[in-house]
Amino acid sequence: xxxxxxxxxxxxxxxxxxxxxxxxxxxxxxxxxxxxxxxxxxxxxxxxxxxxxxxxxxxxxxxxxxxxxxxxxxxxxxxxx
Numbered sequence: 001x002x003x004x005x006x007x008x009x010x011x012x013x014x015x016x017x018x019x020x021x022x023x024x025x026x027x028x029x030x031x032x033x034x035x036x037x038x039x040x041x042x043x044x045x046x047x048x049x050x051x052x053x054x055x056x057x058x059x060x061x062x063x064x065x066x067x068x069x070x071x072x073x074x075x076x077x078x079x080x081x
Contacts, residue, residue: 001080011064011073022055022064027075032057052076 012024025032038061039054053064063077 001078003078005075005078007075009064009073009075020051020066022053025055025062025064025075032060032062
């Protein structure tokens with residue numbers, strides 16, 4: 001199942017040096033423990049700086065979006081095996 005979304009999520013992160021690493025994602029009634037950060041990249045939307053995190057656990061791949069202006073996290077894509 002592959003879905004494109006724009007759902008708000010709660011994300012617990014680990015700050016290590018200058019890196020932000022998602023550790024846990026709460027989406028609806030489910031909590032996912034992130035095992036791997038596969039890719040991080042930044043983009044601009046006007047004056048906003050946005051970061052995208054491609055993360056995974058045992059059964060899911062997720063793409064998270066962090067708006068650095070509002071500090072809002074969104075789940076924008078999910079692929080469940």
